[in-house]
């Protein structure tokens with residue numbers, strides 16, 4: 001794909017917890033488009049699991065770890081963008097993966113700051129929606145998923161394999177706005193001809209929903225354990241998490257030595273086999289759990305997770 005000189009294009013990837021943002025980043029990084037891409041990742045929780053989930057990287061991987069980059073002055077994001085512009089003149093395109101509780105429109109606002117004028121160009125805000133879990137997302141964090149969808153230039157209705165045609169059509173009817181386009185995908189495989197169309201998508205600052213501070217109600221907890229786990233038991237615990245705990249992700253080692261990436265999105269639990277744990281993890285099992293609302297019972301859940309392994313664990317709490 002041909003690149004043009006001029007300001008560096010920036011794409012912001014947003015969408016609710018577990019909608020498929022990292023899957024999209026990996027699809028782009030593994031693709032045959034000839035672009036050197038830098039990725040900035042703003043994960044939610046004490047540990048940035050997403051940087052470990054991103055599989056291949058040429059243009060640089062930057063961890064935005066100082067809280068939520070859609071809030072406040074975004075100094076961390078500004079600094080990372082400045083560093084990238086100085087250190088990586090070879091990069092053709094920047095992707096910013098927002099956390100699942102961030103407002104991607106506000107992240108794009110930072111990219112459009114006057115200080116980046118002539119150096120960065122806002123290409124598009126892509127927002128993924130989980131075709132099977134969008135109603136749950138709205139129920140669990142009212143206002144947030146709507147605000148995310150409202151700031152999209154391109155809506156990616158993902159996980160079409162988990163929804164009926166009727167449900168997809170109903171979603172499109174309800175959530176398509178005049179100023180956004182929709183593409184349906186499985187595993188976030190958006191055609192590169194759409195992703196890198198080379199046009200600056202028009203941004204309407206008055207999105208259909210006002211950004212809310214609902215994500216400030218999100219809470220996360222990290223579970224770490226050095227002993228291998230009983231995979232069956234762990235699966236059972238994760239399959240019966242309280243509904244408030246919508247998302248969990250991380251890495252585990254089973255007692256037979258096999259390693260897995262673990263994803264929980266709503267009630268869906270997936271163990272994906274891994275050849276080995278990511279480098280530098282420093283522990284056999286690491287899970288971040290994210291929830292909303294009161295009475296999340298994290299302590300009880302952590303005790304249950306401990307029951308799937310051997311010795312006691314250490315805890316870190318994080319808030320948005």
Ligand SMILES: Nc1nc2c(ncn2[C@@H]2O[C@H](COP(=O)(O)OP(=O)(O)OP(=O)(O)O)[C@@H](O)[C@H]2O)c(=O)[nH]1
Pocket residue numbers: 015016017018019020021022023024050099100101158159160161162185186187188247249263265270
């Ligand atoms: N069945 C199905 N699963 C998918 C699809 N796309 C992604 N997934 C799975 O959904 C889970 C979450 O995907 P991620 O890409 O990590 O989601 P995310 O939006 O980055 O999650 P957060 O960063 O935690 O908000 C993983 O287990 C993916 O493999 C899809 O089209 N169909």
